[in-house]
Amino acid sequence: MTGGSTKSPSHRAPSFMAAGPVDGGSFEYRLQRTPVGVVVLDAARKIRAANPLARHLLARDESTPLFGVDILSLHPEGARAKVGWLIDCARDSADGVASLLVTTPMGSLVAKVTRLHTGPAPANIGYCMMFHAQGEIQMGENPEDGLGPLLKLPLMRGKGGVTTLIEVDQVACLTAQGHYAEAKTLSFTAFCPRSLADLERRLDPTTFVRVHRRHLVNIRHVLAAERDHGRLHLRLADPDATLIPVSRDKVDLMRRLLAV
Numbered sequence: 425m426t427g428g429s430t431k432s433p434s435h436r437a438p439s440f441m442a443a444g445p446v447d448g449g450s451f452e453y454r455l456q457r458t459p460v461g462v463v464v465l466d467a468a469r470k471i472r473a474a475n476p477l478a479r480h481l482l483a484r485d486e487s488t489p490l491f492g493v494d495i496l497s498l499h500p501e502g503a504r505a506k507v508g509w510l511i512d513c514a515r516d517s518a519d520g521v522a523s524l525l526v527t528t529p530m531g532s533l534v535a536k537v538t539r540l541h542t543g544p545a546p547a548n549i550g551y552c553m554m555f556h557a558q559g560e561i562q563m564g565e566n567p568e569d570g571l572g573p574l575l576k577l578p579l580m581r582g583k584g585g586v587t588t589l590i591e592v593d594q595v596a597c598l599t600a601q602g603h604y605a606e607a608k609t610l611s612f613t614a615f616c617p618r619s620l621a622d623l624e625r626r627l628d629p630t631t632f633v634r635v636h637r638r639h640l641v642n643i644r645h646v647l648a649a650e651r652d653h654g655r656l657h658l659r660l661a662d663p664d665a666t667l668i669p670v671s672r673d674k675v676d677l678m679r680r681l682l683a684v
Contacts, residue, residue: 464540465551469494469511472550482603495553498603503617507535511551514539574626579607579614588614593631596645596662598623600638608662610645635670635678649684 461478463471471491474482479490482498496504506524513522520539540550576589590609597608600620607616616623624632624640635641641658648659656670656678670678678684 461555463553465495467549471495510535510537514551579616581614596642596660597668598640608666610662635674639668641668643681649682
């Protein structure tokens with residue numbers, strides 16, 4: 425649900441029953457073994473309830489507002505039309521069910537929306553959204569556990585939701601933007617559909633250093649160390665020559681790494 429291409433949209437949900445021997449290789453069998461995020465929405469698409477996995481994927485941490493928030497606002501701009509379309513399909517379909525397979529650079533999500541009725545329509549219509557993260561992850565495990573280092577970074581550019589993959593060594597800095605991130609590269613700035621915490625876990629810690637709670641810096645692209653109002657800042661090699669603040673508890677580390 426974080427962007428990418430869509431495949432075979434349908435107003436009916438995929439069958440979750442295994443179609444053959446349970447050998448661990450069929451799509452249906454793997455689907456049953458993957459974590460399931462569940463979100464309950466009201467008629468205005470605002471979140472009323474969410475299970476722990478859904479909260480992890482959508483809000484990332486306890487400080488991020490979630491309940492009462494329009495679910496579309498928690499997705500990249502390029503993906504909002506797809507999520508809204510899926511909810512509208514469930515609202516308008518005869519059986520009140522719609523599903524969609526979304527493919528992203530990080531994997532695939534099977535999203536299913538079911539229309540709910542808590543009283544006379546339309547005032548008391550709501551929705552239950554379920555999404556399965558495809559992979560070999562067992563229920564109850566952290567979806568990020570066991571993932572290898574990122575070799576390419578997914579970036580979304582323009583309003584069409586096109587995902588561009590770039591080499592991670594082209595990134596100068598990653599800055600937290602809610603539960604996603606902004607990437608400043610050596611040639612442009614773009615939106616990254618991953619949280620800063622996730623990126624920090626999967627990028628080389630000898631190159632990408634968390635110099636501030638909001639900034640993850642590629643120290644290979646630091647041009648200068650500067651003082652501004654008594655605080656250390658790093659000047660980057662991106663087109664804007666961005667100046668990044670260094671937290672006080674990271675100053676000694678930066679001095680050692682950069683020999684300044």
